[in-house]
Amino acid sequence: KQEVTQIPAALSVPEGENLVLNCSFTDSAIYNLQWFRQDPGKGLTSLLLIQSSQREQTSGRLNASLDKSSGRSTLYIAASQPGDSATYLCAVQGNTGFQKLVFGTGTRLLVSP
C-alpha cells in the first residue's frame, strides 16, 4: 500500500526566503506526482504535475523535482511571499489502479511579512 509523507509538517519563514518542501513515497511504481496548494477551508489548486519519466517541472517561482527510484520529490519556492502561506500537498498516482491519487500528510507554510 502506497504511503506518502511530507516533511516538515509546518514551516514558518520570513518573507523573501527560499524554501524546500519534501515529499516521500514508499512505492516507486508511480505514474505521476502532483503538487497542490490548499488555503484554509478551500479546495485544492494544482501547482505542478511531474510525469514519472520527468525529473523536474517549473512554474514561475516554483520548481518541483522527482527522484522516482529513491521515492522522493521536493517543491522549491523561491523568494517566498506572504501570499504563499497555505498548506502544500503532494499526491502520487500509481501505475495500477485507476487514477487514484494518494495524498501526503501536507506541509503548513506561513510566510511572515
Add this chain to the structure above:
Amino acid sequence: DTEVTQTPKHLVMGMTNKKSLKCEQHMGHRAMYWYKQKAKKPPELMFVYSYEKLSINESVPSRFSPECPNSSLLNLHLHALQPEDSALYLCASSQGTLQGRRANTEAFFGQGTRLTVV
C-alpha cells in the same frame, strides 16, 4: 478554463435529511472523483467515475450515493448521515483515458462543499 464548480459551498443537514452535492466541469474531462477531507487531514478518495460509469468505490457506506448523469456533471446524494460524516467534500476531474491509453491525468479540484451533520 480549468474550473470545477461545486454547489452548495456550505450545507447543514440533520441526520434524517436527504440532500445532494453537485459538481460540474466543462473541460471535456471524462474522469470525475469525489474525495472526503476531515480537518487537518489529507483528502481521501471515495468514488471515481470514468466515462459516466462508476469505476472505483472505496468501500464507502451506502448512505453516500454517487451519480454521474452526463460527462459534465457529478452528484453525491446524502441520506441518513452521521455527525462523523461532517467534512469538506471535494470534487475533481481529469482527462481520463484516451483510446484505452492513460492521457494527461492532471487532476483539477473544486472549492469543496463544507458539510455539517447535526
